[in-house]
Amino acid sequence: EAQVTQNPRYLITVTGKKLTVTCSQNMNHEYMSWYRQDPGLGLRQIYYSMNVEVTDKGDVPEGYKVSRKEKRNFPLILESPSPNQTSLYFCASSIAGGVYEQYFGPGTRLTVT
Amino acid sequence: AQSVTQLDSQVPVFEEAPVELRCNYSSSVSVYLFWYVQYPNQGLQLLLKYLSGSTLVKGINGFEAEFNKSQTSFHLRKPSVHISDTAEYFCAVSEGVGGSYIPTFGRGTSLIVHP
Numbered sequence: 385e386a387q388v389t390q391n392p393r394y395l396i397t398v399t400g401k402k403l404t405v406t407c408s409q410n411m412n413h414e415y416m417s418w419y420r421q422d423p424g425l426g427l428r429q430i431y432y433s434m435n436v437e438v439t440d441k442g443d444v445p446e447g448y449k450v451s452r453k454e455k456r457n458f459p460l461i462l463e464s465p466s467p468n469q470t471s472l473y474f475c476a477s478s479i480a481g482g483v484y485e486q487y488f489g490p491g492t493r494l495t496v497t
Numbered sequence: 498a499q500s501v502t503q504l505d506s507q508v509p510v511f512e513e514a515p516v517e518l519r520c521n522y523s524s525s526v527s528v529y530l531f532w533y534v535q536y537p538n539q540g541l542q543l544l545l546k547y548l549s550g551s552t553l554v555k556g557i558n559g560f561e562a563e564f565n566k567s568q569t570s571f572h573l574r575k576p577s578v579h580i581s582d583t584a585e586y587f588c589a590v591s592e593g594v595g596g597s598y599i600p601t602f603g604r605g606t607s608l609i610v611h612p
Contacts, residue, residue: 388540419602424506424604425604426503426587426602426603426604426605427541427587427602427605428602429599429601429602432599442599474540474541476541480598481591481597481598481599481600482529482591482592482593482598483529483548483591483593485531485543485546486533486541486543486600488533488540488541488542489540490539490540491539491540
């Protein structure tokens with residue numbers, strides 16, 4: 385089944401404790417992206433990647449890191465999480481940008497206390 | 498730079514009534530337009546998209562949208578809604594040649610269908 389998977393689905397952590405949210409897709413997509421969803425603010429892009437080893441900042445990259453060492457994986461790293469990073473995170477993938485639709489993962493709900 | 502405006506943050510409607518969710522965009526180049534739906538506790542999934550050709554686009558679950566270039570709009574409509582249509586709806590735009598190709602999302606519209 386074609387899908388985007390994220391792990392974990394739920395995470396409660398404390399300020400400053402490094403964490404990684406994994407994202408994997410099995411559709412051989414070139415483009416991958418991370419978003420955060422907050423009430424009243426909709427979806428905001430954190431980082432995106434057009435291909436392996438190519439990443440770029442989205443609208444809200446501060447406090448986040450990503451890597452794209454393999455085509456299928458695009459982990460999101462929070463080196464020192466803070467309470468303002470409490471949010472619902474989505475990973476998405478697409479054949480490419482432009483005309484192609486994005487396929488979304490189920491989401492990761494992160495709470496930083 | 499492109500931007501997307503969803504004019505209504507929340508739209509309450511009674512079951513079997515028609516609904517329109519509004520979306521306007523700004524861009525100086527050609528665009529590709531999308532509507533996504535997010536059911537409670539789920540990720541987003543594609544509802545419909547406009548790439549080129551006919552300006553009226555039909556999607557899943559009886560939804561349709563019309564691309565209006567002069568008004569830079571892509572409003573979503575359904576003639577008769579069901580309780581199961583209660584969800585968050587996101588409009589998105591990607592630019593074509595000369596643009597960024599990176600999709601931008603609106604803030605979303607919460608459709609609430611009452612019995």
